[in-house]
Amino acid sequence: MSICAHSATELKNKIDSGELSSAQVCRAFLDQIERLDEKIGAFIQVDPDQVLRDAEAIDQKRLRGETVGPLSGLPVAIKDNLCTQGQVTSCASKMLANFRPPYDATVIAKLRAADAVLIGKTNLDEFAMGGSTENSAVKQTANPWDVNRVPGGSSGGAAACVAAKMAPLSLGTDTGGSIRQPAAFCGVTGLKPTYGRVSRYGLVAFASSLDQIGPIAANAGDAALLLSAIAGHDALDSTSSPEAVPDYVDVVSQPLTGLKIGLVSEHHGAGVDSEVLSAVDQAVKVFHSLGAEVHEVSFPHSKYGIAAYYIIAPSEASSNLARFDSAHYGYRTDEATMMAELAAEKSANPKGEAESPLIRMYRKSRAEGFGTEVKRRIMLGTYALSAGYYDAYYLKALKVRRLIRQDYDQAFQQVDLVLGPSTPGLPFCLGEMADDPLSMYLQDLCTVGANLAGVPSISIPCGFSKSGLPIGLQLQGPAFAEAKLLQAAHMFQSQTDWHQRHPELP
Amino acid sequence: MSLNRSDVEKVALLARLQLSEVEVDAMTKQLGKIVAYVEMLSELDTNDVQPMAHAVELENVFADDVVRPSLDRMDALKNAPKADEECFRVPAVLGD
Numbered sequence: 001m002s003i004c005a006h007s008a009t010e011l012k013n014k015i016d017s018g019e020l021s022s023a024q025v026c027r028a029f030l031d032q033i034e035r036l037d038e039k040i041g042a043f044i045q046v047d048p049d050q051v052l053r054d055a056e057a058i059d060q061k062r063l064r065g066e067t068v069g070p071l072s073g074l075p076v077a078i079k080d081n082l083c084t085q086g087q088v089t090s091c092a093s094k095m096l097a098n099f100r101p102p103y104d105a106t107v108i109a110k111l112r113a114a115d116a117v118l119i120g121k122t123n124l125d126e127f128a129m130g131g132s133t134e135n136s137a138v139k140q141t142a143n144p145w146d147v148n149r150v151p152g153g154s155s156g157g158a159a160a161c162v163a164a165k166m167a168p169l170s171l172g173t174d175t176g177g178s179i180r181q182p183a184a185f186c187g188v189t190g191l192k193p194t195y196g197r198v199s200r201y202g203l204v205a206f207a208s209s210l211d212q213i214g215p216i217a218a219n220a221g222d223a224a225l226l227l228s229a230i231a232g233h234d235a236l237d238s239t240s241s242p243e244a245v246p247d248y249v250d251v252v253s254q255p256l257t258g259l260k261i262g263l264v265s266e267h268h269g270a271g272v273d274s275e276v277l278s279a280v281d282q283a284v285k286v287f288h289s290l291g292a293e294v295h296e297v298s299f300p301h302s303k304y305g306i307a308a309y310y311i312i313a314p315s316e317a318s319s320n321l322a323r324f325d326s327a328h329y330g331y332r333t334d335e336a337t338m339m340a341e342l343a344a345e346k347s348a349n350p351k352g353e354a355e356s357p358l359i360r361m362y363r364k365s366r367a368e369g370f371g372t373e374v375k376r377r378i379m380l381g382t383y384a385l386s387a388g389y390y391d392a393y394y395l396k397a398l399k400v401r402r403l404i405r406q407d408y409d410q411a412f413q414q415v416d417l418v419l420g421p422s423t424p425g426l427p428f429c430l431g432e433m434a435d436d437p438l439s440m441y442l443q444d445l446c447t448v449g450a451n452l453a454g455v456p457s458i459s460i461p462c463g464f465s466k467s468g469l470p471i472g473l474q475l476q477g478p479a480f481a482e483a484k485l486l487q488a489a490h491m492f493q494s495q496t497d498w499h500q501r502h503p504e505l506p
Numbered sequence: 507m508s509l510n511r512s513d514v515e516k517v518a519l520l521a522r523l524q525l526s527e528v529e530v531d532a533m534t535k536q537l538g539k540i541v542a543y544v545e546m547l548s549e550l551d552t553n554d555v556q557p558m559a560h561a562v563e564l565e566n567v568f569a570d571d572v573v574r575p576s577l578d579r580m581d582a583l584k585n586a587p588k589a590d591e592e593c594f595r596v597p598a599v600l601g602d
Contacts (some may be wrong), residue, residue: 102581195561209560238567239560307544318521325522327594329585335597357597363524375523379514379533380540382521396547398557403550405558438539454561479562 003028005502008074008168008222015072022073026055026117029075033120033166036505041141042151042161044080045088046120051075054117061115069115070249071229076111077167079158080121081128082213083202084108091204092136093126095330095369105202106237107171107213107230114229119167122157126371127321128178128206130154131443134434135373142430143185144503145469149427152182158216159186164505169226170216175207176309177422177447179214180459184422184472187461189489189499190216191223194479195454196241198227199234207316208239210309210451219499220460220489224248227482243480252486259488261287261475262297262415267446272424279463279471280421286495287419287488297418299407302449304400309448310441311384311397318381321374326365333364376437401452408453412478417488421446422459422472450476458485461498470498509538 003011003025014020030048037043058073078084081091083101085108090096104112111118125135133141133156141156143149144164151160155172159182162170172179174192183190191214198213205211215226231245263284268277284294326332338360346354355363370378384393411418424445433440450457455476462473473492477485493499514534518525525533579592588595 099585102577102584235569238569239562241562301550304547304550307547310540311544311547322522326587327596330587332587339597356599358599359522360524361597362522363519366522367524370523375525375529376533376536378521378523379517380537383509383513383517383537383541386517386520392548393544395557396552397544398559399552399555400547400550402555402558403552405561437536438543441540452561 004032004165006168007218008225011168012072012074012225015074021059022055022117023052023059025073026051026075026119029119029167032164036164036166039142039147039505040144040160040164040166041139042122042157042164042166043077043120044090044092044123044138044157051117051119058115058117069113070225071111071114071116073115073117074169075119075167076116076226077119077122077158077161077170078108079124079155079170079172081124081173081204082108082171083204084118084121087121089121089204090138091127092124092138093370093374094137095324097331099329101202103202106199106234108202110230116229122155122161122170124157125154126374127204127317128154128173128175129317129373129377131177131181131440132428132433133157133182134430135371137371140430143427144505145187146427149429149469150185152185152427154178155182155190155216159183159188159190162186162188162216162218163503165502168218169222171213171226171230172216173203173211173213174451175210176313176451177444179216180422180447180457180472180474181443183216183459185427185470187470187498187501187503188216189219189223189458189460190214191227191458191482191485192450192456193227193231193482194241194456196239197456197480197482198230199232199237199240201234201236205320207313208320209316210313219493220458220486221249221252223458224252224486241480246483248483248486251483252490254487255290255491256484256487257291259287259292259417260415261292261294262411262418263294264299264302264418264420265296266299266302267420271445272421273426275465276421276423276425276471280419280473283462283473283492284419286492290491290495294419295415297411297415299411299449301400301403301407305404305448305452306441306444308397308400308404309444309452310380311393312401312452314377314381315384315394316381318378318385321378324366324369325362326369331365331369333361333368335361338364373437404449405453408449408455408478416477416484417481418476420474422474423447426465426469426471446474455479456482456485458489460489460492462496463498464501509534509541
C-alpha cells in the first residue's frame with residue numbers, strides 16, 4: 001500500500017512510531033501532486049523545497065527528543081482564501097494575484113503550532129463565491145471521479161486534492177455549503193463547524209455572519225484530528241466562542257447509544273435526484289441497523305433558505321469587498337490609460353459632470369480585478385441594501401433567517417441529529433451551468449440552512465451513482481455538537497466502505 | 507418589482523464598479539431573475555419576527571485596554587499598488 005493511500009490518522013501513527021518520517025510522507029504527497037495535478041488542477045501554489053524543509057525541521061525536532069505537536073508533520077492543504085504570512089493569498093482572484101499577507105490566519109498559526117506541514121494552497125471559486133470552482137480566475141479544477149465534471153465549490157481544490165490523495169488533510173471554508181458540497185461531489189468527508197467554533201481571523205471575509213473554516217479529510221477520524229488542531233476561542237476574532245473544545249480525536253470512535261435521527265422531509269422528494277434519494281434511504285437503513293431511531297422531521301421554512309441566503313450573503317459580501325479599493329493593496333488599473341480616458345471624455349463633453357480620478361480609479365480597478373460572479377454578488381448586495389429596498393429585501397431576509405433557525409430549534413427538541421442529502425444532484429459537467437446563475441444557486445438547497453442557523457454539519461460519502469459519481473449524506477446537529485456529528489459519521493463509516501473507494505487515476 | 511438598466515447603472519456607481527454596456531445588459535437580466543426569485547419571501551408574514559443578523563447572538567465583547575504592537579508601517583505599505591516611504595499614493599483628489 002502506497003504512503004498516499006493511508007488515512008491521516010494511520011500516517012500520524014506511522015510517523016509517531018518512527019516507521020516513517022514527515023519528510024518521507026511529504027515527499028510521497030509531493031510526488032502524487034507532481035504526477036496528477038496537471039490533470040486535476042487542485043493546487044494554485046506548491047513550493048516543494050519549502051515543504052521538505054518544513055518537514056525536515058519537524059523530523060529534527062523529534063530526533064532531538066522535543067515534543068512534536070499533534071499533527072506530527074502531516075501535510076495539510078490550505079484553501080487560498082486563508083492568509084499565509086509572506087506567501088501569496090490570492091482568493092483565486094486577479095484582485096489579489098500578488099497579495100502577500102503580513103500575518104498568518106489564526107488557523108494557520110495553530111496548524112504550525114501543531115506541527116503540520118503546509119503542502120500548498122488550493123483552488124477555489126473567486127473569493128469563495130460559487131459552487132463549482134469554475135469562478136476561479138487562476139485555473140479550472142476537475143473532479144477526480146470524472147475529469148469532465150466539476151469538483152463542486154467553492155472549496156473545490158480542497159476537496160479534490162483529498163479525493164486524489166494529493167493531501168491527507170485539507171482546510172476549506174463554508175459560507176453556504178462550500179465545504180460540504182465539494183466533499184459530497186468528490187466522495188470525501190467535510191465538516192462545517194458551528195459558527196464561532198473556529199476563529200475566522202485571517203480568512204478573507206465573504207459573508208462574516210455565515211463564514212466558517214473546517215476540515216476536509218478521508219474519514220471522520222481524520223476530520224476530528226484536524227478540527228482538534230484548529231478549534232477554540234481566539235482574542236483576534238470576537239465572534240469566536242469561549243465554549244470549551246472537547247477532544248474530538250478521543251471521542252470520535254465512541255459509539256452513540258439511543259441516537260435519535262430526523263430525516264428532513266423537505267429534502268426527501270421533489271427536486272432531489274432519484275439516485276441521491278435512494279442512497280440516502282440506504283444510509284437510513286445503516287443507522288437503523290446501528291440501533292438509531294429514525295423519523296421524519298419537518299423544516300417548514302426550508303424552501304425559503306436559498307432566497308434568504310442570496311440576499312444576506314451578497315449584502316455582507318458587498319460590504320466586505322468594499323475594502324478592495326486599489327489603494328491599500330490589490331490590483332490597480334493602469335493610471336495613464338485611465339487619465340487619458342477621463343481627458344477624452346472631458347473634451348468630448350466639456351460641460352458634462354466628470355467623474356473624479358479617484359472614483360474612476362476605484363471603478364475601473366474593481367471592474368478589471370473582479371470576475372463576473374463576484375461583480376454579480378456585489379451588485380445584488382448593494383441593491384438589497386440600497387435606500388428604498390433595505391426593508392423589502394435585507395430586513396425581510398433577516399426575519400426569515402430567524403424562522404429558519406426556529407425550525408432547527410424545534411427539530412432538535414425531538415431528535416439529536418438531522419439527516420438528508422448534501423446536494424440535490426450529482427456532480428454536473430464543467431460549463432453546464434455557466435450561463436445560469438440562478439440554477440447554480442439552487443444547488444445550495446440542502447446546505448444553506450446550517451449557515452443561516454449557525455449549526456454544525458458534516459457531509460460523508462454514502463454511495464455512488466450508476467455512472468460512478470459519489471453521493472454525499474449530510475448530518476446536521478445543534479450548536480457545538482461537532483463531537484456527536486463526528487461520532488455518528490464514524491459509526492456509519494465503520495459499517496460502510498464508501499469512504500474507502502478511490503477514483504481511478506493514472 | 508423589476509430592474510431596469512438605469513437601476514443597474516445606479517447600483518454600479520454605488521458599488522464602485524464600472525460596467526460595460528454588455529455587462530449592464532447581462533446584469534439587468536440576471537439580477538432581475540434573481541430578484542424575482544427572492545420575492546417568494548413576501549409570502550411569509552414576518553410582522554412579529556425579530557430580525558436575526560447573526561447566528562450567535564453574543565453580548566458585546568470587550569478587549570482589555572492594553573497597548574500592543576501593531577503592524578509596522580513598511581509592512582502595511584508593502585502590498586500597496588503605489589506608495590512612498592510614508593503613505594499610500596492615489597490620483598489627486600482635489601483640483602486638477
